[in-house]
Amino acid sequence: MQQEAFIVVHEWLKQLWPEAEIDCHVVLALTCGSAAAFLALKWVSQKRIKKQIQDACKKRGHGLEKMEKAVQKFKQQNPSVQVAHILSLPLVELTEKLREESLSPESVLYAYMGKALTVNQEVNCVRHFIPECEQHLQKLKRHAEKGLLYGVPVSIKDHIGYKGHLSTCGFTVSLGILEEEDSVLVKVLKRQGANPFVITNVPQSLMTYDCSNPIFGQTANPLNHRKSPGGSSGGEGALIAGGGSILGFGTDVGGSIRLPSSFCGLCGLKPTGSRLSNLGVRGPVDGILSVTLSLGPMARDVDSLVLCMKALLCDDMFQLDPTVPPMLFNEEIYSSTAPLRIGYYDTDGYFLLPPCMRRAVHETRKLLQEAGHTLVHFTPPSVPYVMDELFIKGLFADGGSTLLAMFGKDIIDPSLKHQVNYLRIPNLVKKGLAKIIKPWFPRLANHLNALCGVRSVKSLWEQHDKVKAYCKKFVDEWRKCKLDVVLCPVLGPAFTLRYPGKLLAAVSSTMLYNVLNFPAGVVPVTTVTEDDEEELQQYQGQCGDPWDKKLKKAVEGTVGLPVAVQCVALPWQEELCLRFMKEVETLSCKRRGKTSI
Structure with a gap:
């Protein structure tokens, strides 16, 4: 190899200076010296990066220690607080108790801080503690006006800007850059009484649906530690599914809210791109126009998403970012009980999803038909x-x-x-x-x-x-079928760790609605059964190629894990999308003998 490099350099120098006498020994010395210099620079660079990672992890550790001390101090001073009860409350009920003061904001914050620490120890989902949450709590208590999210601790994804904190996107080059101000989302959350208390982990680059980076490591699925929580909002998915957050916020450019929701058994909404402001959200690659980035909420139930959207679609949002259409939440559309005309499909013709995901679509279709809705087969064109x-x-x-x-x-x-x-x-x-x-x-x-x-x-x-x-x-195809909404599959169940990076193309079920910029949400409706696992053994996929074989391996061993469906509406119709999601959630809970929240 060195000899070949030497010959190449020697010939190149002869062409550059044909009249000069090029000494072979000089060329050899130059070649070897350059190679040695390159290796030395690379070694120094790697050493510097490793030092940055060590410093970042140490800072993160100090933050988590501070968080733990704060929780312990509160517990010692307030031994009668019923933490388990607080953590069991749905968001709507929790906000009611906070507003009527039968629960204090302190008890809720420290209950979730303690649970977040426990979940993080198990699955490594918290990137950093936000110590300012304690000061913000005192400000909230001094305000006479209580917002819709008064006293609610919320989690935010790594690259949603919070003043004085990092937005890394999983890259070490971002470790020295602190945000100069809060993102618009964080500002509006604070004005509505919410209290961001942790920043969650993401995959390096955000361009994958696993959740691992060289700084803070791999996040696992709390439902099965051998499985991925999805991504790129994977830290959010893991924390909420583990019970360490009641409401979180992610971003979605190809499924990054919907895939963690699918893998972790959560409800997640990807709104139309500009329905919520993304000012102050840092990306590794900015300026992409063909595929629309959306910022949206993730939670344990649809009612939480609805309350969140009601809180965020307010004058503060519209004034802080004039590019957001001044459209308040339309309660009339959300509360309507008129039967829907629903398009459905179980495959997009590009990636055939596992049997359980297709079963979920057909079971949900049947429930919707029995409830009086009209179901029409719909084929998405040219996926x-x-x-x-x-x-x-x-x-x-x-x-x-x-x-x-x-x-x-x-x-x-x-x-x-x-x-x-x-x-x-x-x-x-x-x-x-x-x-x-x-x-x-x-x-x-x-x-x-x-x-x-x-x-x-x-x-x-x-x-x-x-x-x-x-x-x-x-849209022409949609209107030809006279549809209100569409029911379709979402990628799942949870992949085994490391498989998402090998199957970027498997996101066809979600990426379609980023290209179209349609609002789309995910609702868990069932779980993987032994029959699904047996049927998976016969899975041939769309083409029977290596990708289909990898997909089959990726979703093996998932009995008991959540299975979700995807609900879609036309642009700017988030309220209709949420209404449809709520209908699916209610019917699915009834079938399983559960109470719909």
């Missing part, structure tokens, strides 16, 4: 085209160069190496490989071509135009 030409090509329009530059300055998390290796392949090689594998692995071939990105600004404009054209086509 394979959307996946490659609109989603992947839009998300990686630069061929992944921006992300690769960030990974180049960092340690790559093991869960992402498979994904990063795809991005590292030169475009010419990607295209060549795509041609070779097309006959036996067409989905990967199309995926590789899409990862090449777009060639020029003109091509990018054309790509944006294709997104608009597809949205019109989809």
